[in-house]
Amino acid sequence: MITYDTPTIMTSPFLFIDHPSYLNHDTGGGLHPEIPGRVNAIRQRLALDPLSSLVTIQPPNAINRIDLLSVHDESYLFRLEEACLCGQTSIDHSDNQISYDSFDVALWSASGGVSAIDQLERCQARGAFCGGRPPGHHAERSTALGFCFFNNVAIAARYWQKAYQRKKIFIVDWDAHHGNGIQSAFEDDPSVFYASVHEHPTFSFPGTGYADERGRDSGLGTILNIPLPPGANDAMLLEAICHKIYPAFAAFQPEALLVAAGFDGHRDDDMSGLLYSTEVYEKLGEIMRQWGQHCQGRVISILEGGYHLEALAASVEAYLMGITREQ
Amino acid sequence: MYVATHMKRSPLTVRLETTIAEAKALLGANNFRHLPVVDDHGRLLGMVTDRDLRSASPSSVVAGKTSQDELLRINHSPICEIMSWDVVYLTPTATLDDALILLDRQKVGALPVIDEAHTVIGIFSIRDLIGAYTKLFGLGERGSALVAVKADGKPRPLTRIVQVLEGLDIHFSRVVRKGSALPAACDETITIRVNTMNLRAVHQALAEAGFTLDPMLPLLSDTPHA
Numbered sequence: 191m192i193t194y195d196t197p198t199i200m201t202s203p204f205l206f207i208d209h210p211s212y213l214n215h216d217t218g219g220g221l222h223p224e225i226p227g228r229v230n231a232i233r234q235r236l237a238l239d240p241l242s243s244l245v246t247i248q249p250p251n252a253i254n255r256i257d258l259l260s261v262h263d264e265s266y267l268f269r270l271e272e273a274c275l276c277g278q279t280s281i282d283h284s285d286n287q288i289s290y291d292s293f294d295v296a297l298w299s300a301s302g303g304v305s306a307i308d309q310l311e312r313c314q315a316r317g318a319f320c321g322g323r324p325p326g327h328h329a330e331r332s333t334a335l336g337f338c339f340f341n342n343v344a345i346a347a348r349y350w351q352k353a354y355q356r357k358k359i360f361i362v363d364w365d366a367h368h369g370n371g372i373q374s375a376f377e378d379d380p381s382v383f384y385a386s387v388h389e390h391p392t393f394s395f396p397g398t399g400y401a402d403e404r405g406r407d408s409g410l411g412t413i414l415n416i417p418l419p420p421g422a423n424d425a426m427l428l429e430a431i432c433h434k435i436y437p438a439f440a441a442f443q444p445e446a447l448l449v450a451a452g453f454d455g456h457r458d459d460d461m462s463g464l465l466y467s468t469e470v471y472e473k474l475g476e477i478m479r480q481w482g483q484h485c486q487g488r489v490i491s492i493l494e495g496g497y498h499l500e501a502l503a504a505s506v507e508a509y510l511m512g513i514t515r516e517q
Numbered sequence: 518m519y520v521a522t523h524m525k526r527s528p529l530t531v532r533l534e535t536t537i538a539e540a541k542a543l544l545g546a547n548n549f550r551h552l553p554v555v556d557d558h559g560r561l562l563g564m565v566t567d568r569d570l571r572s573a574s575p576s577s578v579v580a581g582k583t584s585q586d587e588l589l590r591i592n593h594s595p596i597c598e599i600m601s602w603d604v605v606y607l608t609p610t611a612t613l614d615d616a617l618i619l620l621d622r623q624k625v626g627a628l629p630v631i632d633e634a635h636t637v638i639g640i641f642s643i644r645d646l647i648g649a650y651t652k653l654f655g656l657g658e659r660g661s662a663l664v665a666v667k668a669d670g671k672p673r674p675l676t677r678i679v680q681v682l683e684g685l686d687i688h689f690s691r692v693v694r695k696g697s698a699l700p701a702a703c704d705e706t707i708t709i710r711v712n713t714m715n716l717r718a719v720h721q722a723l724a725e726a727g728f729t730l731d732p733m734l735p736l737l738s739d740t741p742h743a
Contacts, residue, residue, distance in 0.1 A: 221718035285714050336714040395662035395714040421734040460717050
């Protein structure tokens with residue numbers, strides 16, 4: 191049984207955090223897969239049943255610079271902003287295409303998680319999915335990587351701790367790629383547990399996330415990596431989530447759960463060799479909702495990858511149906 | 518690619534007259550397993566290992582005063598009584614492949630590295646070899662992915678693959694090509710570690726150049742099925 195902070199929260203909406211600027215991060219066209227069309231594909235689903243009656247679309251409030259600095263160096267913020275404003279086309283690697291508006295859009299993307307936390311903690315939402323782009327889980331303290339500029343999930347975790355004294359945060363990441371940036375942000379911090387299931391780093395970008403990476407110093411044991419081989423299916427994903435990550439989640443007893451929700455493990459998505467179905471994301475939604483019962487319903491999901499437009503939209507829809515389903 | 522880059526420099530060495538007890542203490546205190554034995558000028562004479570030292574000790578099964586007397590006698594013996602004299606060594610210009618072959622063939626855990634004057638200047642262990650290849654292959658470095666391309670039987674597959682990658686301004690850190698058939702056999706697979714997340718662009722460009730991709734599926738017999 192879910193226990194909520196106030197009895198009124200059950201009538202609160204499930205939020206889908208969206209912002210008009212998410213279309214303005216121009217990655218140069220061509221064959222770049224991280225495109226505004228991702229947001230449009232999801233928005234089209236949101237406008238229709240069943241999602242139109244399940245979620246309430248809301249824009250985020252602008253993030254404070256101080257909250258970015260909990261994860262990123264100020265010099266990196268200046269460097270990224272200057273790169274965008276002076277017309278550079280990429281930063282740190284040609285994968286990380288930028289345009290004039292990219293810095294602002296990345297700010298709005300990072301704002302999603304922070305605003306969702308505010309809404310949840312003020313009992314104005316019972317859950318939230320942040321549908322922003324660019325994604326974040328590859329971004330390091332001072333480096334853009336893998337289409338990511340600000341580490342949206344890591345920023346949200348730090349904000350939850352700082353603004354609402356939720357000391358123990360659990361992050362689960364089932365994007366096809368290992369979230370190296372989240373791991374490096376928390377690998378020596380026992381207050382944040384990062385668990386990731388992803389395509390094996392021998393094959394997959396970014397080449398990190400081996401099973402023996404378990405954290406370091408006082409954070410040793412609060413990183414859990416489960417690499418799956420190319421061709422891994424729904425059963426292998428659910429086995430990892432339910433039988434390997436869940437015991438760690440239950441033992442950690444977190445006060446809040448953040449989901450790095452990537453959909454590029456879908457069988458139609460050519461950015462990984464994983465073969466997940468659309469239906470498995472509905473199951474993941476149900477599981478995340480169930481896990482949320484252990485932390486008073488404090489669950490926020492933040493969009494990461496997912497590059498096959500139709501598969502992305504269908505998978506997000508399935509996930510939202512699962513996570514919003516009443517028992 | 519050279520041993521000199523990855524070896525441990527100025528290793529601890531011992532003399533012929535060093536006692537077994539002293540050698541044991543040195544290995545124990547420094548967590549080593551191998552000690553080069555040198556003359557007054559630092560020239561290599563042999564090696565003594567923790568296995569040599571253990572083998573020299575009396576069996577723990579034999580208890581009592583006889584065993585203790587024997588242990589005392591052994592501990593005071595010089596290591597020249599138990600060391601290996603016929604030692605294979607590396608030079609600074611030896612490559613990692615040389616080291617791999619020698620370590621494997623000699624079935625030893627480490628080899629001394631000596632200069633032209635036979636002076637010991639380093640020691641190179643299996644652990645050093647693993648570290649060197651880990652670095653060389655870029656294992657654990659952020660920012661790359663593996664692509665496996667099936668050779669199409671046409672000439673110069675590597676050249677054409679490199680042209681595709683350079684056309685996309687994509688760098689790569691290693692190429693592994695199984696076999697050496699020329700021209701490439703149709704069933705040959707070439708794997709490349711590419712420094713990009715944009716595999717869609719890589720796949721598409723390789724397909725346009727006529728290559729097919731190997732999904733690198735494992736040989737699973739007990740894969741759970743959905």
